[in-house]
Amino acid sequence: MQSVHIMSAYDEELKYLSKRIAAMGGHAERMVEQAVAALVNADPGLAQKVIRDDTVLDEGQREIDDKAIVIIAKRQPMATDLREIVGAIRISADLERVGDLGKNVAKRVVAVIDGRQPTSLFRGLEALANLALTQLKEVLDVYASRSVEKIGFVRDRDDQIDAMYTSLFRELLTYMMEDPRNITPCTHLLFCAKNIERIGDHATNIAETIYYIVTGDQMPADRPKGDKTDKISLSASMPAK
Amino acid sequence: MADRGAEDKDAAQTIATRLWNGRWLILAGFVAVLAVYFLGGISAYVLAPALAILFGAALLPAGGARQSADAAAAIEAIGLQRLSGEYLAAAVADPLIIFDHAATIVHANAAAFAAFGGIAPGISLPLKFRAPEMQALLDSVLSGAVASDVVDYTEKLPVERAYRVSASSVGHGTDLYVLVFKDQSEARRIDRMRADFIANASHELRTPLASIAGFIETLRGPARNDPAAREQFLQIMQNQTGRMARLIDDLLSLSRLEMKPYLKPGTEVDLRQTVDGVIDSLAPLARENNVAIERNFAKGPLNVPGDRDELFQVFENLLENACKYGQSGGRVLVSISRDDEDVEPGIDVTIRDFGPGIPEEHIPRITERFYRIDVETSRTQKGTGLGLSIVKHILTRHNARLTIKSEVGKGAAFSVHLPAH
Numbered sequence: 324m325q326s327v328h329i330m331s332a333y334d335e336e337l338k339y340l341s342k343r344i345a346a347m348g349g350h351a352e353r354m355v356e357q358a359v360a361a362l363v364n365a366d367p368g369l370a371q372k373v374i375r376d377d378t379v380l381d382e383g384q385r386e387i388d389d390k391a392i393v394i395i396a397k398r399q400p401m402a403t404d405l406r407e408i409v410g411a412i413r414i415s416a417d418l419e420r421v422g423d424l425g426k427n428v429a430k431r432v433v434a435v436i437d438g439r440q441p442t443s444l445f446r447g448l449e450a451l452a453n454l455a456l457t458q459l460k461e462v463l464d465v466y467a468s469r470s471v472e473k474i475g476f477v478r479d480r481d482d483q484i485d486a487m488y489t490s491l492f493r494e495l496l497t498y499m500m501e502d503p504r505n506i507t508p509c510t511h512l513l514f515c516a517k518n519i520e521r522i523g524d525h526a527t528n529i530a531e532t533i534y535y536i537v538t539g540d541q542m543p544a545d546r547p548k549g550d551k552t553d554k555i556s557l558s559a560s561m562p563a564k
Numbered sequence: 565m566a567d568r569g570a571e572d573k574d575a576a577q578t579i580a581t582r583l584w585n586g587r588w589l590i591l592a593g594f595v596a597v598l599a600v601y602f603l604g605g606i607s608a609y610v611l612a613p614a615l616a617i618l619f620g621a622a623l624l625p626a627g628g629a630r631q632s633a634d635a636a637a638a639i640e641a642i643g644l645q646r647l648s649g650e651y652l653a654a655a656v657a658d659p660l661i662i663f664d665h666a667a668t669i670v671h672a673n674a675a676a677f678a679a680f681g682g683i684a685p686g687i688s689l690p691l692k693f694r695a696p697e698m699q700a701l702l703d704s705v706l707s708g709a710v711a712s713d714v715v716d717y718t719e720k721l722p723v724e725r726a727y728r729v730s731a732s733s734v735g736h737g738t739d740l741y742v743l744v745f746k747d748q749s750e751a752r753r754i755d756r757m758r759a760d761f762i763a764n765a766s767h768e769l770r771t772p773l774a775s776i777a778g779f780i781e782t783l784r785g786p787a788r789n790d791p792a793a794r795e796q797f798l799q800i801m802q803n804q805t806g807r808m809a810r811l812i813d814d815l816l817s818l819s820r821l822e823m824k825p826y827l828k829p830g831t832e833v834d835l836r837q838t839v840d841g842v843i844d845s846l847a848p849l850a851r852e853n854n855v856a857i858e859r860n861f862a863k864g865p866l867n868v869p870g871d872r873d874e875l876f877q878v879f880e881n882l883l884e885n886a887c888k889y890g891q892s893g894g895r896v897l898v899s900i901s902r903d904d905e906d907v908e909p910g911i912d913v914t915i916r917d918f919g920p921g922i923p924e925e926h927i928p929r930i931t932e933r934f935y936r937i938d939v940e941t942s943r944t945q946k947g948t949g950l951g952l953s954i955v956k957h958i959l960t961r962h963n964a965r966l967t968i969k970s971e972v973g974k975g976a977a978f979s980v981h982l983p984a985h
Contacts, residue, residue, distance in 0.1 A: 338688070341691060342667075345688075345692075345699075346694065353695060446932055446933065446934075447932065453721060456721055457721045457722060464682055464692065466691065467682070467692045470682070472907075476907070483928060490926065493925050
C-alpha cells in the first residue's frame with residue numbers, strides 16, 4: 324500500500340485517485356456485462372441504457388486527468404507516487420476505451436436482433452465475453468491487492484481469448500457462407516467479437532501498468548502472439564455443415 | 565406484619581400488572597364470548613364459567629418473555645464485554661467484513677475469504693467491490709447520510725452469485741462499520757434454472773421427439789403390416805428415448821451444480837483412490853471399445869481439497885470421452901503428478917488418448933454447452949453435448965484449471981490442475 328506522507332491531505336488525494344479508478348472499473352465491467360446480456364437476450368432497452376452510461380466513464384477519465392495534473396503540479400511527486408499518478412492516468416484511459424467498446428457492442432444490438440438468430444450464434448460470443456470480463460476483473464482485483472506476483476495469468480488468459488476469437492471468426496464465416504441472409508448479423512457479431520477481444524487487450528495493458536506502478540519495472544516483454552484470424556480464409560468449395 | 569403487608573401489596577400489584585398487560589386479550593375474549601351468548605349459542609350457565617376462566621387465564625404469569633429479556637440484558641452486560649469481535653465475526657456463517665471510516669478492511673471472517681478471496685486487512689473496500697451499487701452503498705454509509713443501508717449485489721464471474729448486502733455502523737463512536745452479505749444466489753438460480761432448462765431442453769429434445777413422432781406416424785400408416793420395418797423403427801425409437809433420458813440427466817446435474825456455486829471448505833479428496841474408482845467403473849466400456857487404460861501415478865499421498873463425488877464425475881466424463889472418441893488409438897494413459905512449479909502448487913491429473921485428436925479451432929470452444937465438433941460422431945457415441953460443460957463447471961468451483969492439448973492425428977490430452985490449497 325501507499326507510504327504515509329507528512330501531509331495527510333496528499334495521501335487523501337492519492338487514495339481518491341485509486342478510488343475513482345475502481346469506480347470507473349466497476350462501471351466498465353458492468354457496461355460490458357450488460358452489453359453482452361442485451362445482445363444475447365435481444366434486449367434493446369438494456370442496450371440503450373449501456374449507451375447512456377458511457378458518459379459516466381468519459382467524465383471519470385476527465386476528472387482523473389484533472390486531479391492527477393493538479394497533484395503533480397502541487398506536490399511534485401517522486402518515485403512510487405509519481406508512478407501511481409501516471410499509472411492512474413493510463414488506467415483511466417484504458418477503462419474509458421473499454422467503455423467505448425462496450426458501447427459499440429450495445430449499438431449493434433438492434434441490427435443483430437433484427438432477424439432473430441439461433442442461440443448457438445451467441446453462445447460463442449458469450450463465452451468470449453466471459454473470458455474477457457474475467458480477465459478485466461482479475462486485473463482490477465490485482466489493482467486492489469497490489470499482489471503483482473499473480474499477474475502472470477494475464478498472458479495465459481490473453482492466449483485463451485485469442486484462440487477463442489480465432490475460432491469464433493471461423494464459425495461466423497461458415498454461417499455467412501451457408502446463407503447470404505446471415506451476412507448482416509454475422510458481420511455485426513464479428514465486430515462485437517473484435518470489440519470484446521480488444522477489451523482483453525486493454526485489460527492486459529492495465530495489468531502492465533499495474534506491474535509498473537508496483538515494481539517500477541516494465542513487465543518482461545514476451546507479448547503473446549495475437550490472434551490468427553489474419554490467416555483464415557475459407558475456400559468456397561468447403562463443404563457446408 | 566409489616567413484611568406481610570408489603571408482600572400482599574406486591575402480590576396485588578403483580579395481579580394488577582398482569583391484568584393491565586392482558587387487558588386487550590381479556591377485552592377481546594369477553595366480546596367474543598358475549599357475542600356468542602347474545603347470538604343464542606350457549607346458556608348463561610356456560611357463559612359465567614367461560615368469562616371466569618378468561619379472567620383467570622390473564623392472571624397467570626404471562627410476562628415470561630419480558631423477564632427473560634431482562635435477564636438476557638443482565639448477562640449481556642457482563643458477558644459481551646469480554647467477547648472479542650473476531651470470535652463473533654467467525655461465528656457468523658455469512659460473509660462479514662469490518663471496515664473503518666476510510667473504507668479500509670479491518671477484519672474479514674472466514675466465510676468472506678471463502679466467498680471473495682484476496683481481501684486481506686488493509687485493502688480498500690471500494691477497490692475490491694467495484695460495482696456501482698456497492699460504491700453507492702459504501703458512500704452513503706461512510707458519509708453518515710444513513711446509519712445503515714441495504715442493496716442487492718450480483719457477481720457474474722467466475723460463478724454467478726447474488727447477495728443482499730447490508731452496511732451499518734458498529735456501536736457509537738467506534739469509527740467501525742460492518743458489511744454483511746446474505747447469499748440470495750439460490751433463489752435467483754432457481755428462477756434462472758427454470759428459464760435455462762426450458763430453453764436448453766426444448767431445443768435439444770425437439771430433434772429426438774420429432775423423429776419419434778415421425779416413426780409413430782409411419783407405424784400407424786404405411787408400415788402398419790410390415791413386421792421387419794416395425795422392429796427396426798421401434799429400435800430407433802428406443803435409441804431416441806434413451807438419448808432424451810440421458811440429456812435430461814445431464815441437464816439436471818448441470819443445474820444442480822449451478823445451484824451451489826462454491827464448495828464447502830474443509831473436505832479432502834484422495835485423488836489416487838478416486839481415479840482408481842473411475843477406471844474400475846469404466847472398465848466395461850473400455851473393453852467394449854478395445855481400449856487399454858494405463859496408469860502412471862506419482863508416489864506418496866495425492867490429496868487435494870474438494871468434493872469427492874464431483875471430482876469423480878469430472879474424471880469419469882474425461883475418461884469416458886477418451887475411451888469413446890480416442891477409440892482408434894487403442895490405449896488411454898491416465899497420469900497423476902505433483903506440480904510444485906506452478907503459481908498455485910497442486911496436482912495434475914492428465915488423461916491422454918491416442919485417437920484422431922481435436923482440430924485447433926475447436927479446442928477453445930468444446931466446453932460450451934451443446935458444442936459438438938462433429939454432430940454425427942457425437943450422436944453415435946451417445947453424447948449429450950454437456951459432458952465437458954459439466955467438467956468445466958465443477959473445476960471452476962474447485963478453483964482448478966482444465967488445459968487441453970491436442971494435435972490432429974496424434975490424440976488429445978485433457979489435463980486438470982487442482983490447487984493443493
